[in-house]
Amino acid sequence: MTTTDPTLTGDHTTPTDGRSGPGDGTGTRGTRIIGIATIVAMGWLVAFGLGFSPEDRDQRESVRLLYVHVPTIWIAYLAFIVTAVASGLYFFGKKKSLGWDRLAGASAEIGTVFVAVTLVIGAMWGRLTWGVFWQWDARLTTTALLFVTYVGYLAVRRLGGTHEQRARRSAIIGMLAVLEIPLVHWSVRLWRSLHQDASVLDADGDVTMDGLMLFSLFVGVIAFSLLYLWLVIHRTRVMAMEDLLDDRLLDDAVAARRAESVGGRPSVRTSNHTSDRASDQVSDQEGTT
Amino acid sequence: MSTLRIARLVAAKDLRIEWNSRVFVNQVLPFAGVTMVIFAFALDADSVLQRVAPGLVWLATMFSMLVLVQRAFAVETSDGALDALRVAGVDPRAIYLGKAVALGAQLLVLEVVLLFAAVVLYGQTIPAAGAVLLVITLISATCGLAAVGTLYGGLAAGFTGRETLLPLLTLPAVAPVLIGATRAVEAALGTAGAVVSDGWPWVGLLVVFAVAFGVGGALAFGPLIDE
Numbered sequence: 001m002t003t004t005d006p007t008l009t010g011d012h013t014t015p016t017d018g019r020s021g022p023g024d025g026t027g028t029r030g031t032r033i034i035g036i037a038t039i040v041a042m043g044w045l046v047a048f049g050l051g052f053s054p055e056d057r058d059q060r061e062s063v064r065l066l067y068v069h070v071p072t073i074w075i076a077y078l079a080f081i082v083t084a085v086a087s088g089l090y091f092f093g094k095k096k097s098l099g100w101d102r103l104a105g106a107s108a109e110i111g112t113v114f115v116a117v118t119l120v121i122g123a124m125w126g127r128l129t130w131g132v133f134w135q136w137d138a139r140l141t142t143t144a145l146l147f148v149t150y151v152g153y154l155a156v157r158r159l160g161g162t163h164e165q166r167a168r169r170s171a172i173i174g175m176l177a178v179l180e181i182p183l184v185h186w187s188v189r190l191w192r193s194l195h196q197d198a199s200v201l202d203a204d205g206d207v208t209m210d211g212l213m214l215f216s217l218f219v220g221v222i223a224f225s226l227l228y229l230w231l232v233i234h235r236t237r238v239m240a241m242e243d244l245l246d247d248r249l250l251d252d253a254v255a256a257r258r259a260e261s262v263g264g265r266p267s268v269r270t271s272n273h274t275s276d277r278a279s280d281q282v283s284d285q286e287g288t289t
Numbered sequence: 290m291s292t293l294r295i296a297r298l299v300a301a302k303d304l305r306i307e308w309n310s311r312v313f314v315n316q317v318l319p320f321a322g323v324t325m326v327i328f329a330f331a332l333d334a335d336s337v338l339q340r341v342a343p344g345l346v347w348l349a350t351m352f353s354m355l356v357l358v359q360r361a362f363a364v365e366t367s368d369g370a371l372d373a374l375r376v377a378g379v380d381p382r383a384i385y386l387g388k389a390v391a392l393g394a395q396l397l398v399l400e401v402v403l404l405f406a407a408v409v410l411y412g413q414t415i416p417a418a419g420a421v422l423l424v425i426t427l428i429s430a431t432c433g434l435a436a437v438g439t440l441y442g443g444l445a446a447g448f449t450g451r452e453t454l455l456p457l458l459t460l461p462a463v464a465p466v467l468i469g470a471t472r473a474v475e476a477a478l479g480t481a482g483a484v485v486s487d488g489w490p491w492v493g494l495l496v497v498f499a500v501a502f503g504v505g506g507a508l509a510f511g512p513l514i515d516e
Contacts, residue, residue, distance in 0.1 A: 091512075145461050152458040156444070159454070169444060172509045173458075176440075179505050180462050187465035187494055191472070 026237035034230045041223035048216040062128040063213070065121050071220040073118040073143070075228045079111030080150065080177070082232075087174030090167055098243065099236075101167035104174050105157050106235035110228055112150045119143060138192040142185045149177050149184075163243050292383045299387025304394060306364055313395055317353050317360075321399055324349040325406045335412065340481050342411040343474035346403045347430075347467050353399055354392075354434055355456050358442035361392055366446045371514060381511030385439055389506070393435035400427050419477030422488045426477060429492055430470035432499035437462050440506035444513050462502075469494040 027035075049067035086104035090096065122140070123133040134140065157170045307313045328345045332338055338345075365371040374384055404423075407413045415423065441458045469491040475481065476488030 145464055148457070148461045152454075152461065155454055155457055159445070168512060172513055173444070176462075176505060176509060179501055183465045183498055183501060184461070187468045187498075190490065190494060191468045 026234045031230060031233050034226060034233070038223065038226040038230050041219065041226050045219050045223045048219050053212050053216040054210055059129050062125060065125040067216050067220040069118055069121045069125060070217060071224040072114040074221060075224045076111045076114035076118060079107045079114065079228060082107040083111065083174050084178045087171035091171040091175065096164070098163055098167055101171065102236045102239040103232070105170065106232050106239060108150055108153055108174065109235060110231045112147065112154060115143060115147045115150070119147060136192065138189045141188045145184045146181060149180060153177060292380050292386070295379055295383035296386035296390065299384055300390040303361060303388060303391035307395065312360060317356055318399065318402060320356060321349050321353040321403055322406060324352055325403065325410055329410060338411045339413070342407045342413050343478060343480055344471040346400070346407050346474065347470050349403050350396065350400055351434070351460065351463060351467065354396060354438050355459065357392060357395055358438040358455060359452060361388055362442045362446035371446065375515060381514060382507045385443070385507050385510035389435040389439040392438055393431045396431045396434055397427060400431065413478055416479055419479065419485050422473065422485055422492070423477040425492055426470055426473040426488065426495065429495040429499055430466050433466045433495055433502060434463060436499060436502035436506045440502065440510060443510055446514070465494060465498050469498070
């Protein structure tokens with residue numbers, strides 16, 4: 001079962017123009033540029049978020065959490081949209097390219113991490129401004145359920161089976177989440193609007209955006225977008241390698257059994273040969289020079 | 290055979306298996322009852338119990354539903370019955386619909402029993418004015434729960450680790466049902482001064498949920514089990 005997908009390295013997501021050698025892992029010239037840009041943008045974010053931007057009239061220094069809190073949740077939403085779209089492209093696509101599946105998985109993983117960051121930072125911010133870590137407010141509750149939903153999606157990805165089974169299952173769950181999230185959001189909003197005034201959260205809406213604050217937030221969005229892009233490219237490639245490794249181990253196991261039954265060793269060699277060919281394919285895609 | 294006829298056959302088969310094995314009566318209902326009792330231990334105050342009773346009824350329903358779904362698909366996968374159905378060319382939408390109807394029927398019985406338990410144990414009263422709202426809430430919430438439960442049960446069926454995966458997938462998905470059905474039942478029973486007219490918007494939510502997951506589930510179920 002040498003299912004080496006031609007789109008293994010996720011060519012639709014990345015400009016694979018790199019000159020990386022075999023020992024360089026998943027990095028290429030393109031991702032290195034993105035990586036450096038991410039570091040520079042993060043440096044800017046630190047400078048603007050902690051230095052240049054003014055403190056808030058009401059929330060004092062704690063307002064600086066905004067520059068991480070807001071960009072991470074925006075990028076998380078973007079990541080989940082990417083997951084849904086990639087799931088749809090896999091599921092309805094004629095080619096059933098596993099590249100889309102890996103992109104969906106990588107994006108969901110990073111989105112989940114970003115939501116976790118948002119929740120943790122939000123809890124800290126909540127403690128500072130409202131005095132409590134958590135409020136049963138509509139937005140918080142929806143975000144928490146969003147987080148759990150995608151943790152479930154990631155668990156589905158790890159159910160086992162062939163790559164194609166994984167891809168189909170997770171594509172369906174990835175698309176069902178799009179059905180689920182608006183329903184959850186609607187119900188939670190309805191729940192809170194009847195039972196509690198959104199009085200506490202007015203503090204959130206109160207933040208009169210100063211020009212420099214808005215710019216710092218903008219820097220934050222750029223920095224986290226770059227970080228997302230960098231992570232997603234690398235994660236997609238790592239997943240491609242993992243899949244390849246799985247196939248290879250399976251090939252070896254099949255060949256070993258076959259060799260046992262025949263009683264000769266040459267067939268093991270043949271299998272190694274096919275696996276080598278598979279790995280060559282990847283190396284070629286990575287542009288080995 | 291038409292889809293509806295097959296669905297009816299599948300549902301009848303599931304219910305007959307339950308009836309013969311008595312797992313529902315001997316294990317699931319007692320489990321739900323125990324849940325209601327231990328809720329009382331955790332919330333040791335009559336006034337609190339009275340106020341949160343509708344929510345506890347739905348929580349107990351959902352926990353029991355997880356058991357029921359595991360069971361509904363264990364009978365399918367243990368001897369490859371689901372594969373046999375698929376190989377026989379049975380429309381997956383019919384299987385989905387049939388299993389959802391069978392699950393829904395069991396859930397309805399469970400909910401009625403739990404409501405009765407809430408009357409006895411938590412001191413709830415069922416006023417005549419809220420009866421219509423109560424019945425419609427039970428039916429619409431059950432449809433939504435059965436749609437979600439069958440869908441995710443089918444997904445996890447036949448894989449190791451499904452016992453742990455099912456709650457993780459199902460509970461966030463049915464959160465809207467828990468919220469909507471709890472508020473609607475509160476309105477129907479007049480818990481904490483709620484009035485009946487408050488309940489109807491929640492029934493709207495429950496109906497939309499049931500329709501969305503019913504259609505989504507029917508479409509997704511085929512590709513999910515067809516592996």
